[in-house]
Amino acid sequence: MLMYLPFFWEEIKKENTMEKESKRKPRILCLHGYRESAKILKKLIFRWPESVTGKLDLVFLDAPFPAKGKSRIEGYFDPPYFEWFQFNKDCTEFYNFEECLEYIEEFMSKHGPFDGILGFSMAAILCAAIPGMQREGVALTKVPKIKFVILISGAKFGGPSFGVPKLAVNAFSYPINCPSLHFLGEKDYQKKDGEVLLECFVDPQVIHHPKGHAIPELDDSSGEIILGFIEKTFQKNLGTRAHQYNRKPRAKF
Secondary structure, three states, X not given: OHHXXXXXXXXXXXXXXXHHHHHOOOEEEEEOOOOEOHHHHHHHHOOOOHHHHOOOEEXXXXXXXXXXXXXXXXXXXXXXXXXXXXXXXXXXXXXXXXHHHHHHHHHHHHHOOOOEEEEEOHHHHHHHHHHHHHHHOOOOOOOOOOOXXXXXXXXXXXXXXXXXXXXXXXXXXXXXXXXXXXXXXOOOOOHHHHHHHHOOEOOOEEEEEOOOOOOOOOOHHHXXXXXXXXXXXXXXXXXXXXXHHHHOOOOOO
């Protein structure tokens, strides 16, 4: 009987791990907009109802590079401001894109695992491409694959307004089978880009709002959509892991 004790304790440890997983909040990495900051995004996101934010483990990260020019939010929010990567005037050439991804990957390795990512504006464009780049094995290969994305005022690399960084050239080569929730603002100058981005994902969910290129406030309906989207994806992944665990051969006594 003693020879089976190691198997027995291993079974208990695995079951305890699954129980902890089922009780924890979904952990989401939140990435701010162009020449903004983690502090600013956190302030805007936490304007959402506590009934939403209180059920999520939200982590905010500053971009790796100090802003090299004027920010559109100067006068509204205090500096410092940061940017994820640089690009030319036509948004057809990109600089420090690979360094940006390495920076995010290192942070995720140290502070993860993360279930999903949320991005606003330029970060939403970046976040939209991450599942495809992970699928292609060209970026964020040292961390688990992202389970869902939340994209606020997003766009597509290779869409109407943006070129494509080399690492993202095949990110949208075929539809991305990663759950996605898209915020589309009625007055957003980037709305057309956001609609094009919808076509890149399998079964995208959408929240429409009347604002422009901004983090919108949430009404009760939008809050329910966000929580429903995250909880469905989160529980589905927990179920998949439990199924994989149950399929493993167990010790026989």
